[in-house]
Amino acid sequence: MSVPIPRSKVVDLYFMEHRAKVLDIAAFLDRHDRAAVDSNEEDFRMTALRTAIEILLDGQGDRARRIQESFSDHSTEPIEKAAMQGALGAIRKS
Amino acid sequence: MYIDPHIHMVSRTTDDYARMAQAGCVAITEPAFWAGFDRSSPAGFYDYFRQLTESEPRRAADFGIKHYAWICINPKEAEDPGFAREVMQLIPEFLDKPNVLGVGEIGLNKNSKNELAIFEEQVAIADQYNQLILIHTPHLEDKLKGTKLIMDAIKRNTNIDPGRVLIDHVEEHTAKLVLDEGFWCGMTLYPDTKCTPQRATDIIEMYGSERIWINSAGDWGCSDPLAVPKCRVEMKRRGHSRETIEKISFGNPQRFLGQCEKFTP
Numbered sequence: 599m600s601v602p603i604p605r606s607k608v609v610d611l612y613f614m615e616h617r618a619k620v621l622d623i624a625a626f627l628d629r630h631d632r633a634a635v636d637s638n639e640e641d642f643r644m645t646a647l648r649t650a651i652e653i654l655l656d657g658q659g660d661r662a663r664r665i666q667e668s669f670s671d672h673s674t675e676p677i678e679k680a681a682m683q684g685a686l687g688a689i690r691k692s
Numbered sequence: 693m694y695i696d697p698h699i700h701m702v703s704r705t706t707d708d709y710a711r712m713a714q715a716g717c718v719a720i721t722e723p724a725f726w727a728g729f730d731r732s733s734p735a736g737f738y739d740y741f742r743q744l745t746e747s748e749p750r751r752a753a754d755f756g757i758k759h760y761a762w763i764c765i766n767p768k769e770a771e772d773p774g775f776a777r778e779v780m781q782l783i784p785e786f787l788d789k790p791n792v793l794g795v796g797e798i799g800l801n802k803n804s805k806n807e808l809a810i811f812e813e814q815v816a817i818a819d820q821y822n823q824l825i826l827i828h829t830p831h832l833e834d835k836l837k838g839t840k841l842i843m844d845a846i847k848r849n850t851n852i853d854p855g856r857v858l859i860d861h862v863e864e865h866t867a868k869l870v871l872d873e874g875f876w877c878g879m880t881l882y883p884d885t886k887c888t889p890q891r892a893t894d895i896i897e898m899y900g901s902e903r904i905w906i907n908s909a910g911d912w913g914c915s916d917p918l919a920v921p922k923c924r925v926e927m928k929r930r931g932h933s934r935e936t937i938e939k940i941s942f943g944n945p946q947r948f949l950g951q952c953e954k955f956t957p
């Protein structure tokens with residue numbers, strides 16, 4: 599199944615929504631920069647976000663799937679014990 | 693007219709039932725899950741299962757909505773196997789209830805050894821009682837690994853027909869994996885952590901409209917009990933046919949759930 603509408607209509611329908619989302623990301627990165635530094639290392643979630651942003655700009659397709667994979671745990675064995683119930687959205691790479 | 697095949701109405705208000713009915717909801721299915729806190733005893737689960745099989749069907753019926761349920765111990769409360777097994781002893785009694793369609797939502801949360809053991813034991817219960825299975829996949833960074841572990845575990849039980857298993861909460865990186873193995877899949881329309889109506893519609897365009905449904909998974913967290921009709925609107929504004937929209941939000945859930953003769957929306 600393909601997208602039923604042509605590119606121009608995709609832009610008409612979704613440009614404003616995603617223009618706003620790009621500004622949200624920019625303002626978030628600025629807010630992070632303006633805040634007082636309280637650690638010598640960058641939070642692993644911010645590193646993961648920068649990696650995701652690079653995927654946005656690499657000119658390849660399947661960006662959503664590849665970004666999902668970049669945020670994912672790629673280990674294959676079950677862990678010994680669940681230490682928490684929630685999830686953080688990115689993997690701490692050691 | 694639509695079906696929301698995954699919503700936790702015990703956490704929602706009666707106003708939500710009214711709004712869902714006004715938006716065209718005719719049937720829902722409510723999987724047993726975590727209630728935002730850990731229950732302290734198997735008796736807590738017994739009462740929860742009674743709520744799913746006695747009180748919610750009555751509350752839904754007041755708005756012309758048919759209420760169905762799934763019974764299990766969920767993976768978030770499965771880290772203590774002794775406790776989980778006590779709860780699992782309650783399952784057969786509730787599988788006989790007139791609104792119960794199968795075992796669910798079982799699955800994994802943090803992909804731990806205990807979660808996996810309890811998951812496999814509940815797949816065996818579903819097999820023993822010839823039940824449909826509804827599966828919860830982990831959140832966010834744990835989803836890809838958990839989805840693979842779940843599919844491998846089901847394949848180890850060779851009696852299970854993948855056409856009778858729905859793997860829920862798929863996203864861009866897991867939808868094709870699930871469909872390629874012959875399972876059904878569900879997309880959850882949930883703020884921030886799962887699919888938006890736009891991305892769910894993209895996934896349908898990329899991977900097709902066979903063996904796939906949409907749901908709200910509305911629950912105690914920030915979530916939207918009207919997410920399914922909102923996704924129908926998204927598909928319509930993007931030019932999808934009435935047939936495709938009906939198939940995703942009514943026909944497909946009816947086909948999967950109708951494999952249990954109790955389901956008559």
Ligand SMILES: [Zn+2]
Pocket residue numbers: 698700723725797909
């Ligand atoms: Zn759920």
